[in-house]
Amino acid sequence: MCSHQLPDTPSAHIVAAHPEQGWSLLCDGTIVFDDSGELHPDGSVVTPHRWQTRHLTTAA
Secondary structure: OOOHHHHHHHOOOEEEEEEOEEEEOOOOEEEEEEOOEOOOOOOOOOOOOOOOOOOOOOOO
């Protein structure tokens, strides 16, 4: 792992990408999921930021 600390996650870069499975591994050991959730090496979790359907518009 690199020297990035967890608050520096936006500075961390991808070392392994698996878009077919919906996740990427960052150099600091964080796993980032396509739904915007994160799993940190210390076991802490960032829950996904999901859009509420009432705020989305539909094209006809």
